[in-house]
Amino acid sequence: MLVAVWDWLEGLGVRILGWFGVSDGLARQLIRFFMVGGIAAIAYVAVMAIVVDGFGGRVLLGAFLAFVLATLVSFVGNALWSFGSRLTPAKATMFFAVNTVGLGLNMLIAWLLERAGVHYLLISLTVLIVVPLFNFAGHRLITFART
Numbered sequence: 001m002l003v004a005v006w007d008w009l010e011g012l013g014v015r016i017l018g019w020f021g022v023s024d025g026l027a028r029q030l031i032r033f034f035m036v037g038g039i040a041a042i043a044y045v046a047v048m049a050i051v052v053d054g055f056g057g058r059v060l061l062g063a064f065l066a067f068v069l070a071t072l073v074s075f076v077g078n079a080l081w082s083f084g085s086r087l088t089p090a091k092a093t094m095f096f097a098v099n100t101v102g103l104g105l106n107m108l109i110a111w112l113l114e115r116a117g118v119h120y121l122l123i124s125l126t127v128l129i130v131v132p133l134f135n136f137a138g139h140r141l142i143t144f145a146r147t
Contacts, residue, residue, distance in 0.1 A: 029082050033136050036077035044070035071099065083144035091143055098138035106131045 010031055017027035044066040051062035075095045079085045106127050113123045 029140065030136060032082040033078060033139075034132065036074055036082055037132060039077060040070040040074040043073045071096065074099075078139060079144065083139065085144045094143040095139065098135060098143055101138065102131050102135045105134055 010028065013031045014024050014027040017030065018024065022030070047066035047069050048062040051057040051065055052059055075092055076087065078095075079087050079091060085091065109127050109130060110123050113126060114120070
């Protein structure tokens with residue numbers, strides 16, 4: 001039942017993105033990439049809650065462990081589901097590198113927009129649109145590129 005619902009929703013998303021000229025394959029990858037990102041975000045928050053609230057740990061330790069687990073969830077989910085690729089150390093290294101460049105882009109956008117006097121919520125919205133799209137493109141074109 002859940003698989004049927006997902007298939008229907010994914011199909012709907014593919015059709016909608018198709019209206020904007022996005023191919024079926026690219027649309028499926030985008031939809032799955034953002035779904036994996038949502039799951040990774042849930043994993044991040046769960047680890048933070050467990051470390052900080054559950055064990056009384058420090059926020060920085062929770063943030064570090066949460067980032068590591070969320071990145072692992074994101075790598076495995078995107079490699080296997082979004083891009084249909086094998087898990088290799090080279091791809092894991094490239095995945096981390098692309099995400100690190102994405103972090104730099106995040107910081108650059110935030111810095112530039114803050115200096116321009118843009119409200120932090122608009123900065124957040126900009127980052128939440130630009131950086132995931134940058135990461136998707138980087139992973140599609142570099143990390144999981146078909147040879």
